[in-house]
Amino acid sequence: MDALLRLGDDALVLAQRLGEWCGHAPALEEDIALTNIALDLIGQTQSYLSLAGSLDPDAPKTDDELAFLRSDREFKNLLLVEQSNGHFGDTIARQFLFDKYALLRAEHVAQQTFDMDAAAIAAKAVKEIRYHADHSSKWIIRLGDGTSESHSRIQKSINDLWKFTGEMFAADEVDIAGSIAGLLPDLTALKTQWDEEIDKVLLEATLVRPEDGEMKTGGRTGVHTEELVTMLAEMQVLPRTHPGASW
């Protein structure tokens, strides 16, 4: 259940952030692209959270109950995805670092046979995330190798977010149990692949890979940055104000 919540919450929290861009992107084409990504992520959220909610037959929960009625301490997403949008480069950097990880993870989940329902969801997600990763990588390259202003801005975005990348690969009990069962990937192996993918794009973008400094973690156990509480307050306002109502 926790493994599925992680998958679902990563998608939900990032989608919620991307939704904030709507109508404010640098060009109409990007309004369309960012909402499209958000839309894919909401679809993934619905699938993963529905599956997670069905696992306890004594207390089944719907995707909406999990999304709208849990507190921040019960959310299991990465700290990276809850970080505020900042400027377009910040959003793209966050997306790029996550997409490359999410793609490798979904590819694994799609191929494992421990949980066939999760495999089916991930198989669909892989196609979507491939497009997201392509979109964010292309922007990293355009901004990195664009003007000197865009180069320094995107470099700073990557530097600033780098401290949240360690959490993706910091395996805890859930990851270890999940990887032994087969559902989740081995994070050490995943890290090697992720490093390669990231380095390849950064090189083409003429950007420098930051040093691994102190990494921030806590999201996977429900200890979040201040960003998440505010986000959830907005997201959950209607179901919380009108308990039991249908929409």
Next chain:
Amino acid sequence: MNVTQEHLREEFDAYVASDKKIEPKDWMPDAYRKTLIRQISQHAHSEIVGMLPEGKWIGRAPSLQRKAILLAKVQDEAGHGLYLYSAAETLGVERADLVDDLLSGKAKYSSIFNYPSLTWADIGAIGWLVDGAAIMNQVPLCRCSYGPYARAMTRVCKEESFHQRQGYSIMMQLMKGTDAQKEMAQDALNRWWWPSLMMFGPSDSESTHSSQNMKWNIKRFSNDELRQRMVDMTVPQAECIGLKMPDPDLKWNEEKGGHDFGEIDWTEFYDVIAGNGICNKERLEERNKAHDDGAWVRDAAVAYSEKRKANKQR
């Protein structure tokens, strides 16, 4: 006007009168071109500004499914803006210049988007009534004499009808819900009903562009005809879900086979057009901020593609 011009003009009028399509390379009177540029770009701007009041509720959509539907809808509106700017570009203008006119306040967009979206029910009311009125206005444009506009509208109208249905479905669900939800729905109808009737423009006696546009097959029905259709379509839909129309003068007129309805507050109508709507200033500021904040990104994209081109030539 010299002889050839006059001849071309006569040919053009006859061609249009026979319900044929004008294409970008065909000769067309200057006034026809100008009218179309104005109308198509205003329409494009409306799609873009229209994303703002609804976009504000994406973050607060009360279920994952509603959030997905709203995202899809607002994404469609951005797409409509794109096709319409492209249709306008076939007339020899550039999107960037049209956008500048919007941002400077020189170009108009639909006044409806200068009303605030205050509750979740407003998202229902906007889809049901505003997209509904837009469909009423736009379906006839699918047969407009200018080919690229007609084709863009055909695509747009298909999506607008999904928008209207999702709006009505929000209202229906609210009316099946708690007292607070029902109140929310009624309140939204009360606030959006009159502005959505205003979307059909001034009454026929006041309308300035109408008759020439009718001749050119840019307009097929008068403002008042379309408004009447909107009323007749909406009243039974409201009744069906238990909403009360906010118009004490509304009643069925057997003789005309349609509803009689109250007089629109034309002072408010002209006031909002003049820029004194509740959100005129916010909407334009928001668009301007997005545009300014994005400048470095657009510059980077241009610089990058120029570098690529230069590299290829080498």
